[in-house]
Amino acid sequence: MDIDRAIKESSDRRLQTKYNNAVYVIQRTFSLYEFEQVAFSFNGGKDSTVLLHLLRAGYYLHKEKTDYSNGNQLNCMLKCPIRTIYFESPCAFPEINSFTYETAAVYDLHLEIIRSDFKSGLDTLLKEKPTKAIFLGTRIGDPNAVGQEQFSPSSTGWPPFMRVNPILDWSYRDVWAFILTCKVKYCSLYDQGYTSIGSIHDTVPNALLTIADSSSMKENFKPAYMLSDGRQERAGRAKKISSMSESTPVLSNGLNNIGPHKNSSLTASIIAVGDEILFGTAEDQIGATLCKKLQAIGWQVAHVAVVRNDVDSVADEVEHRTSKDDMVFMFGGLGPLHSDVSLAGVAKAFGVRLAPDEEFEEYLRHLIGDHCTGDRNEMALLPEGITELLHHEMLPVPLIKCRNVIILAATNFSELETQWECLLQLPSTPVVQMAPFMSKHLSTMLSDIETTQVISKLCIDFSDIYIGCHRKSRVGPLIINFVGKDNTGVELAAENLRQRFPAGAFYEVKP
Ligand SMILES: Cc1cc2nc3c(=O)[nH]c(=O)nc-3n(C[C@H](O)[C@H](O)[C@H](O)COP(=O)(O)O)c2cc1C
Numbered sequence: 001m002d003i004d005r006a007i008k009e010s011s012d013r014r015l016q017t018k019y020n021n022a023v024y025v026i027q028r029t030f031s032l033y034e035f036e037q038v039a040f041s042f043n044g045g046k047d048s049t050v051l052l053h054l055l056r057a058g059y060y061l062h063k064e065k066t067d068y069s070n071g072n073q074l075n076c077m078l079k080c081p082i083r084t085i086y087f088e089s090p091c092a093f094p095e096i097n098s099f100t101y102e103t104a105a106v107y108d109l110h111l112e113i114i115r116s117d118f119k120s121g122l123d124t125l126l127k128e129k130p131t132k133a134i135f136l137g138t139r140i141g142d143p144n145a146v147g148q149e150q151f152s153p154s155s156t157g158w159p160p161f162m163r164v165n166p167i168l169d170w171s172y173r174d175v176w177a178f179i180l181t182c183k184v185k186y187c188s189l190y191d192q193g194y195t196s197i198g199s200i201h202d203t204v205p206n207a208l209l210t211i212a213d214s215s216s217m218k219e220n221f222k223p224a225y226m227l228s229d230g231r232q233e234r235a236g237r238a239k240k241i242s243s244m245s246e247s248t249p250v251l252s253n254g255l256n257n258i259g260p261h262k263n264s265s266l267t268a269s270i271i272a273v274g275d276e277i278l279f280g281t282a283e284d285q286i287g288a289t290l291c292k293k294l295q296a297i298g299w300q301v302a303h304v305a306v307v308r309n310d311v312d313s314v315a316d317e318v319e320h321r322t323s324k325d326d327m328v329f330m331f332g333g334l335g336p337l338h339s340d341v342s343l344a345g346v347a348k349a350f351g352v353r354l355a356p357d358e359e360f361e362e363y364l365r366h367l368i369g370d371h372c373t374g375d376r377n378e379m380a381l382l383p384e385g386i387t388e389l390l391h392h393e394m395l396p397v398p399l400i401k402c403r404n405v406i407i408l409a410a411t412n413f414s415e416l417e418t419q420w421e422c423l424l425q426l427p428s429t430p431v432v433q434m435a436p437f438m439s440k441h442l443s444t445m446l447s448d449i450e451t452t453q454v455i456s457k458l459c460i461d462f463s464d465i466y467i468g469c470h471r472k473s474r475v476g477p478l479i480i481n482f483v484g485k486d487n488t489g490v491e492l493a494a495e496n497l498r499q500r501f502p503a504g505a506f507y508e509v510k511p
């Protein structure tokens with residue numbers, strides 16, 4: 001077998017170890033699942049190209065062990081006719097598209113083209129063809145690899161299958177060592193300086209591979225395998241807002257060009273800045289109200305935090321949450337006082353300095369005249385280069401937005417009401433209104449012990465619906481909450497619970 005021989009004949013011990021481990025995972029997968037119920041997720045990228053050839057080798061070795069253990073020779077040209085799924089997108093590079101089709105033809109891959117997003121495409125696929133496991137070229141360091149193992153069940157909310165990641169622990173160098181050692185064909189873009197490939201809208205050649213040549217009008221790049229620091233693999237990819245499944249490049253002003261994602265869900269987190277809340281002297285009404293407001297427009301609140309009036313506490317929290325959620329809402333710690341450090345925290349989180357913003361200063365002058373703490377208005381110092389002012393005629397000063405952080409100036413409920421309404425009314429509001437969540441709430445006097453097993457099972461059967469419980473007192477009723485964007489699913493899950501207990505055990509309540 002060409003691949004197996006090339007690796008064995010090479011003197012690269014590290015590559016041999018990586019190869020052996022990956023091929024072991026592949027063989028175990030073929031032993032665990034029926035061949036027809038396994039698929040390969042192939043997109044013509046370098047990682048999936050490596051995986052293709054590992055699959056060919058693993059399949060050969062698996063066949064050798066299982067079908068030919070009686071000493072017969074296996075045809076060394078044996079093909080691996082694995083079901084191969086390709087999510088074809090109009091935003092893919094034509095070179096990627098043609099390489100994928102050509103490679104599938106050369107290696108007899110059974111190509112199944114999907115033209116929708118990953119999640120709904122997989123949903124349909126699994127309904128049409130039983131699929132238990134999918135091979136992916138995911139590697140540690142990929143944004144979506146966090147928390148994954150070589151065998152990782154698909155995430156909650158995704159259709160159920162096993163994600164098999166044979167090259168999870170491979171480095172950038174390992175990938176190129178394999179491709180060059182085995183002399184396998186790869187997509188031509190990698191010879192033009194691309195080091196990781198997303199869509200035509202978010203990928204450019206890696207600037208670290210630029211060839212300095214002042215005589216040439218055109219910029220030239222070295223091939224991808226020349227990149228010495230693998231950590232810079234994604235330097236040619238625009239940063240994406242984390243939890244969206246489709247490509248969503250963040251523009252320099254922090255707005256994303258998502259359009260109306262009506263039925264999916266965006267996540268938000270809320271950061272309250274206030275020592276007084278932590279001391280227990282003041283109560284936070286704004287956080288709880290914001291949760292309701294976000295839920296009402298179909299956003300999911302992933303996290304609410306209260307942090308101290310301290311630059312590092314704010315910066316740490318902002319840095320962490322902005323990489324996880326689509327939007328971060330922040331309030332508290334705004335003003336001229338020594339404790340008002342929220343904007344400094346945001347600036348620090350994004351690695352920029354605070355600089356005077358003339359436009360904002362003008363607004364403040366209208367509001368408070370020339371009464372400043374020093375020789376200039378410190379409140380007009382805003383994070384440089386990342387700040388956008390959100391104007392609305394109802395607001396005396398605009399709201400401040402830094403990348404995906406919206407800083408609300410509200411200090412109480414009614415100020416929040418005004419600011420929130422203005423935010424939603426902006427012609428190009430960054431707070432896109434999504435399909436709302438539907439909810440149903442059932443109350444019961446049955447005990448936790450009587451209900452727990454049925455509810456746990458329900459969570460598995462209705463994985464798209466949030467099913468949770470709460471009680472207002474230890475002795476009072478238990479309230480079971482069903483929340484989701486699909487009303488039929490919500491109703492069905494609630495009805496399913498009712499049917500498993502005697503009639504009248506549950507009655508509907510308002511939240
Ligand atoms: C076959 C397949 C299965 C996936 N399964 C999951 C999953 O279970 N959970 C998840 O969050 N993302 C899943 N994804 C999405 C990927 O994590 C990731 O968003 C996608 O590969 C795009 O990678 P990129 O952002 O580097 O282009 C899956 C993607 C594919 C192709």
Ligand SMILES: Nc1ncnc2c1ncn2[C@@H]1O[C@H](COP(=O)(O)OP(=O)(O)OP(=O)(O)O)[C@@H](O)[C@H]1O
Binds near residue numbers: 042045047086135142
């Ligand atoms: N459009 C797609 N169709 C099928 N599988 C995909 C698609 N996009 C991603 N995948 C799967 O996710 C894996 C990880 O994607 P990723 O973009 O990180 O790697 P790659 O495309 O193989 O290489 P590169 O990092 O150079 O772009 C792929 O190897 C492939 O298994």
Ligand SMILES: [Mg+2]
Binds near residue numbers: 043045196
């Ligand atoms: Mg890619």
